[in-house]
Amino acid sequence: MQLETARLTLRPLEIGDVEDLLEYQSDFQTVAYIPWPQRTREQVRDALVVSIAATEFEKDDDYKLFGWSLKSSGKIIGQSNISIDSKLHSRAEIGWVINPAFKGHGYALEATRAVIGAAFKELGFRRVTAYIDQRNLASIKLARSLGMRLEGSFLEDEYFKQEWTSAHLFAILASEWKE
Numbered sequence: 343m344q345l346e347t348a349r350l351t352l353r354p355l356e357i358g359d360v361e362d363l364l365e366y367q368s369d370f371q372t373v374a375y376i377p378w379p380q381r382t383r384e385q386v387r388d389a390l391v392v393s394i395a396a397t398e399f400e401k402d403d404d405y406k407l408f409g410w411s412l413k414s415s416g417k418i419i420g421q422s423n424i425s426i427d428s429k430l431h432s433r434a435e436i437g438w439v440i441n442p443a444f445k446g447h448g449y450a451l452e453a454t455r456a457v458i459g460a461a462f463k464e465l466g467f468r469r470v471t472a473y474i475d476q477r478n479l480a481s482i483k484l485a486r487s488l489g490m491r492l493e494g495s496f497l498e499d500e501y502f503k504q505e506w507t508s509a510h511l512f513a514i515l516a517s518e519w520k521e
Contacts, residue, residue, distance in 0.1 A: 343406065345408065347453065349412065349413055349414070349452060350410050350413060350456075352410055352411070352457065353411055355408075355421070356409075357387070359409055359418045360386050362441075364383050366420070367381040367389075368380050368382065372442055375474075379503075399426065400429070401426065402427070403425060405425035405426070406423065407421060408421060408422045408423070408453070410453045419443075419449060420441055420444065422454060431468075433467065433469045434465070434470050434471070435471050435472065436458065436470055437473075438453065438457075450480075451484060455488060455521075459521060462516040462519050470514055471512065472511075472513075473509055473510075474509060476495070476509060476510055482510060489514055491513060493511045494511045496508060496509045496511070
């Protein structure tokens with residue numbers, strides 16, 4: 343599956359994307375709220391191999407990963423994931439990360455809007471959620487900009503990167519989605 347926006351092509355990642363991914367996956371600040379550590383080139387490549395092999399999207403915990411490719415240059419500047427949280431309940435969870443050199447230009451909003459739209463229209467989900475660390479103010483702002491509502495807050499619910507962290511759960515229903 344590939345998605346198009348005004349400035350981006352959201353496409354499956356390829357081995358040739360390692361250098362672009364390394365730019366932000368090796369950055370401590372960028373991965374602070376992401377469930378993987380700062381990565382080396384080898385770790386980026388290994389994770390990419392696993393993601394490329396994950397082609398099924400039929401059962402709980404299956405996922406799709408999209409690289410945000412600039413139409414102007416082909417450079418990967420971020421990525422989105424969508425996973426099946428519950429097939430039975432038609433619920434998906436999304437996440438995103440952007441290369442900090444490209445923050446502040448609306449790319450994350452553009453890409454995530456496309457992923458949510460596809461979740462409802464092409465993939466047939468009824469509900470999309472985002473589980474966001476409470477310290478991640480940029481992602482909280484993005485979720486709100488997308489029309490997602492804060493449904494719950496969890497205090498110290500996860501031991502993450504050597505500390506107890508708190509999170510917010512944002513969600514939107516297909517019936518609420520506005521392009």
